[in-house]
Amino acid sequence: xxxxxxxxxxxxxxxxxxxxxxxxxxxxxxxxxxxxxxxxxxxxxxxxxxxxxxxxxxxxxxxxxxxxxxxxxxxxxxxxxxxxxxxxxxxxxxxxxxxxxxxxxxxxxxxxxxxxxxxxxxxxxxxxxxxxxxxxxxxxxxxxxxxxxxxxxxxxxxxxxxxxxxxxxxxxxxxxxxxxxxxxxxxxxxxxxxxxxxxxxxxxxxxxxxxxxxxxxxxxxxxxxxxxxxxxxxxxxxxxxxxxxxxxxxxxxxxxxxxxxxxxxxxxxxxxxxxxxxxxxxxxxxxxxxxxxxxxxxxxxxxxxxxxxxxxxxxxxxxxxxxxxxxxxxxxxxxxxxxxxxxxxxxxxxxxxxxxxxxxxxxxxxxxxxxxxxxxxxxxxxxxxxxxxxxxxxxxxxxxxxxxxxxxxxxxxxxxxxxxxxxxxxxxxxxxxxxxxxxxxxxxxxxxxxxxxxxxxxxxxxxxxxxxxxxxxxxxxxxxxxxxxxxxxxxxxxxxxxxxxxxxx
Numbered sequence: 277x278x279x280x281x282x283x284x285x286x287x288x289x290x291x292x293x294x295x296x297x298x299x300x301x302x303x304x305x306x307x308x309x310x311x312x313x314x315x316x317x318x319x320x321x322x323x324x325x326x327x328x329x330x331x332x333x334x335x336x337x338x339x340x341x342x343x344x345x346x347x348x349x350x351x352x353x354x355x356x357x358x359x360x361x362x363x364x365x366x367x368x369x370x371x372x373x374x375x376x377x378x379x380x381x382x383x384x385x386x387x388x389x390x391x392x393x394x395x396x397x398x399x400x401x402x403x404x405x406x407x408x409x410x411x412x413x414x415x416x417x418x419x420x421x422x423x424x425x426x427x428x429x430x431x432x433x434x435x436x437x438x439x440x441x442x443x444x445x446x447x448x449x450x451x452x453x454x455x456x457x458x459x460x461x462x463x464x465x466x467x468x469x470x471x472x473x474x475x476x477x478x479x480x481x482x483x484x485x486x487x488x489x490x491x492x493x494x495x496x497x498x499x500x501x502x503x504x505x506x507x508x509x510x511x512x513x514x515x516x517x518x519x520x521x522x523x524x525x526x527x528x529x530x531x532x533x534x535x536x537x538x539x540x541x542x543x544x545x546x547x548x549x550x551x552x553x554x555x556x557x558x559x560x561x562x563x564x565x566x567x568x569x570x571x572x573x574x575x576x577x578x579x580x581x582x583x584x585x586x587x588x589x590x591x592x593x594x595x596x597x598x599x600x601x602x603x604x605x606x607x608x609x610x611x612x613x614x615x616x617x618x619x620x621x622x623x624x625x626x627x628x629x630x631x632x633x634x635x636x637x638x639x640x641x642x643x644x645x646x647x648x649x650x651x652x653x654x655x656x657x658x659x660x661x662x663x664x665x666x667x668x669x670x671x672x673x674x675x676x677x678x679x680x681x682x683x684x685x686x687x688x689x690x691x692x693x694x695x696x697x698x699x700x701x702x703x704x705x706x707x708x709x710x711x712x713x714x715x716x717x718x719x720x721x722x723x724x725x726x727x728x729x730x731x732x733x734x735x736x737x738x739x740x741x742x743x744x745x746x747x748x749x750x751x752x753x754x755x756x757x758x759x760x761x762x763x764x765x766x767x768x769x770x771x772x773x774x775x776x777x778x779x780x781x
Contacts, residue, residue, distance in 0.1 A: 369573065372573065374578060378781075380566065385565070402466040413449045416635070442639060446633060449632040450629055450631055454628050472609045472612065476601070482781050494765075494769075495557040496575050499575070501758055509547050558572070584712055592705060596701050602693055603697065623665065629663075633657050634656040711767040712767055722760040725756035729752070
């Protein structure tokens with residue numbers, strides 16, 4: 277063996293030992309020159325919070341920053357997602373799981389309050405319509421000063437033109453005897469409308485809960501991707517340092533050093549995007565939970581094992597038809613429209629009311645000769661009134677026809693809603709099955725990508741592979757880690773959507 281070959285082998289061994297020690301001493305090294313991502317308002321990411329707390333307590337070491345408080349560990353099961361093991365939340369951070377997030381949203385989200393208040397308001401409409409069945413009593417106070425012997429001769433109406441000087445107080449009472457079912461149908465219509473509003477309130481609450489699930493899992497997913505991005509930057513920083521050392525010792529070309537620098541820059545860009553996506557996910561979660569400002573969260577994910585989605589989609593569609601509040605609301609709206617159509621038709625029937633009046637006239641017109649007429653001190657009278665519609669330009673007929681057409685339109689909307697829900701349930705069921713199958717596939721993809729990277733790294737260290745091969749293996753491994761980290765949360769979210777589409781969350 278030539279002396280030159282021996283020296284080259286010796287240099288390689290020394291570099292290998294140096295790189296091994298470097299990798300052990302700096303496991304959390306971040307990219308040199310990586311710009312700090314902007315932090316919106318006063319909220320920091322999990323990594324920045326951990327560093328800030330360490331800096332305040334004087335525990336942070338000089339040099340490489342501390343690792344994040346949350347690390348992503350790979351599950352060993354074939355169908356298990358990447359689990360996030362959380363540590364103690366930093367001061368000022370809200371720690372909550374999905375159930376707690378849902379409770380916050382129901383309590384604080386304004387949309388839930390708006391829907392509930394509208395439901396309460398619709399119940400008062402029923403009381404308003406019922407008031408027609410009760411007697412109506414009004415008190416009257418009247419005082420008149422008239423010219424002696426005067427009469428109203430131009431009144432614009434048919435009435436008694438005689439005016440008497442008087443001061444009187446009385447009570448007028450009217451009571452509906454029958455309007456041939458119109459008021460009863462109006463009450464039924466208002467009652468069904470109130471029930472429809474109650475179902476709308478339920479639908480709004482379930483929509484908010486679904487939005488909470490989406491925001492919660494998106495935030496967990498964004499944090500998992502951020503963890504992968506941080507690990508990728510650290511690993512590529514190590515490779516870039518190795519290649520730089522070999523390049524300075526004339527053992528690698530400038531092309532290798534350039535490729536390693538490009539890969540490091542790509543990892544840095546991925547980290548910046550991941551930090552931005554995590555902050556955006558936290559902003560969305562804060563909004564859904566009803567917070568006016570951006571909050572820092574320590575999310576605790578669900579550790580329950582994931583099972584396959586239901587096998588029979590037709591049963592799920594049947595459950596949706598009987599449980600979805602949107603369908604129940606339209607059914608109540610249709611019944612309310614039919615009752616209102618009947619009430620509008622009843623306008624053609626007479627309206628019968630009883631009347632009563634009683635009062636006292638302490639000051640009245642005295643009897644003056646030759647006219648013996650005068651006002652008594654007290655008065656009382658009872659009577660009845662029948663109002664019979666004869667002709668009003670076909671107004672009542674048109675109103676009944678309009679109500680009937682609107683009832684038919686509501687029935688068609690109900691059928692359309694059934695079709696939409698059937699499609700949504702089937703689509704969400706297909707998405708859930710696909711997401712469940714992706715769990716095992718993404719885990720296998722990650723295992724193969726790691727193996728490929730190990731082989732490419734070994735070939736490159738031995739001089740058998742190119743930097744292009746190593747770069748491609750690094751890219752594939754990063755993509756596989758991100759896909760695997762996202763797969764578990766995608767499946768949990770697809771199950772939440774399927775539950776919402778069938779029976780509600």
